[in-house]
Amino acid sequence: MKLRTFLSLFFIIFFLKVNAQSNSKEVLFTVGDEPVYTSEFLRVYNKNLDLVQDESQKDVDEYLKLFTNYKLKLKEAEALGLNKKPSYLRELSNYKTQLAKSFMKDSKVTDALVEEAYERISYDVNANHILVKLPSNANPKDTLVAYNNIMKLRERALKEGFEKVRAEVHNGQTIYGEKLGYFSGFKMVYNFETAAFNTAIGDISQPFRTQFGYHIVNVLDKRKSRGERTVAHIMLVDKKGDTTYNPEVRIQEIYKKINQGEDFESLAKQFSDDKSSASKGGMLSPFSGGQLSAQEFEDVAFGLKNIGDVSEPFKTNYGWHIVKLYDKKPIPEFEAIKSELIEKVKRDDRSKLIDEALVNKLKKHYDIIDNQTALSYFESILNDDYFKRTWQLPTNFAADKPLVKIGNKQFSYTDFGDYLIKTQRNPTQKAPYESIISDKYESFLNDNLIKYHEDNLEDENEEFAYIVDEYRDGLLLFELMETTIWNAAKTDSIGIQEYYKNNKENYVFxxxxxxxxxxxxxxxxxxxxxxxxxxxxxxxxxxxxxxxxxxxxxxxxxxxxxxxxxxxxxxxxxxxxxxxxxxxxxxxxxxxxxxxxxxxxKTFDEAKGSVISDYQNFKEENWIKELSEKYKVVVNQEALQNVKAQIKNQ
Known part of the structure; x- marks a missing residue:
């Protein structure tokens, strides 16, 4: 695909932010009778300026051509009804749901947890533990028994020694006493990790609870994590069918030249079969432990002690290698792995803390007021049938009374009553009615706060709205290109053959x-x-x-x-x-x-891949001409001059 076509799709699908309801109503051009505003073009141009590699694309007139072509395609996609296809609507809905998750978090809480996570992955902890098993939904009586048991075991461990008690009490059923070895952040559930990292070397933690039960932890050691390495390598692969070439012999020859004092980088440029790194003297991107798929390579790289050390030749599934150490770091810099840590935090137990912070923030945002009168009413109509899962709302139930208002949506007693009936199907431990109603209402309110915020996120968050718009149009454009150009070009065997005959001079060895x-x-x-x-x-x-x-x-x-x-x-x-x-x-x-x-x-078969790609571009260029005739594009020259002046002064 030609650069112009690629860039057109690239900035549309990933970076285009459309906002037809812009504050600035100056029309830059029209497609058919549909206006496109100056502010929209400027936002797209400035957003993508640093991403454009071809200098010609930075020219405003050239960029305008790409932009008008894009608008022509969107106009055609809507005319064909592609924006109403069930598959398109389903894909867009799924994307909005996934995207909303990243916007519906308390950033301050997330940042604090990410910084804490970075600190913890910087170290390894060696610890042993004792666990008294307890179901997460255990009743208060069983919970107290388990807690008393773990307290007694801690008192014994302090007097007799942790290892002695651990070995004696382990039965693999109700009590576990295990050696855990070294672990770092994200390797254990969050509560366990927190207890281990907050306990000093040699100490035994206070009892703490996870979903598995009550634990105590004995911390044996803490050390810096293995860290990161930067290396270069020379790689030789087996060339099938070439009986005169022996990669093992050649790698030994290269190794001797290195030992003779010849330059490693020069030899990598001359002989390495890793084309992605050969031109850079064999240099690879930094990596940490467990990141590479070749364990042998990783072990050799981490085994080099001093900067400048060179390994002996060794073999992996990819071929023969020689590795040179250029840099070693304890761990990557925080900013380098921040985005990765954010995703891990969101998937971890830590996310519960983020969810709690979000709910508290939404309560303030929507000015939620506690309705104690309503909760007291529901406590009065609850009975023991609820624990049998047969409870029903009374015949004189106050259905239409207002319960709580979230934004513009009013919830009534009926909404919460139906929620109580639906959730009684879940196992419920017998507890005071006041406690049950309080817990159920908190869940009901939290669920609806989050759902309402997600449903209205496009109206409340401008950045979210922009990203949804760019994906909406990018997806629509992909549907159009696939059905109109790409698939059609691939199946048009006669047209492809004819194109090859007319352009044979472009396909030569x-x-x-x-x-x-x-x-x-x-x-x-x-x-x-x-x-x-x-x-x-x-x-x-x-x-x-x-x-x-x-x-x-x-x-x-x-x-x-x-x-x-x-x-x-x-x-x-x-x-x-x-x-x-x-x-x-x-x-x-x-x-x-x-x-x-x-x-x-080249024969047609030898050039087929390139011919199909060129034929697609050929068809697209002709198709764009047809669209230009179908939907007339009129540029407001005065507005265009204003755009150029504004860009020039940036």
């Missing part, structure tokens, strides 16, 4: 050579190699003359090589024979060209 490339740090050595190649000496013989078991001066690469290959200099002269010696990637190379393979025409 580049110039290539059948060659042997010799690489060395020493120009003098390559002069010797050059003379031996002129004599057509076999490569094995040349290797035996210029290399030895203890020293590798030259590495050879042979086969069909194109002009973009990493071993060839950019200014290489494609002609048969022995080349001059070139300086390349901080080393020297000489090339024996056995045969020059000129540009050759």
């Amino acid at each position: 580049p110039k290539r050579v059948d060659a042997v490339v010799a690489s060395s740090q020493k120009q003098k050595t390559l002069k010797k190699v050059s003379k031996l190649l002129e004599k057509n000496m076999a490569l094995d013989q040349i290797k035996s003359l210029v290399n030895s078991n203890d020293k590798i001066d030259v590495i050879f690469t042979s086969g069909i090589i194109d002009e973009e290959h990493q071993t060839l200099p950019k200014n290489f002269d494609f002609k048969k024979g022995i080349s001059k010696i070139y300086k390349h990637n901080n080393a020297f190379v000489v090339v024996q060209v056995k045969n020059v393979l000129p540009e050759t025409q």
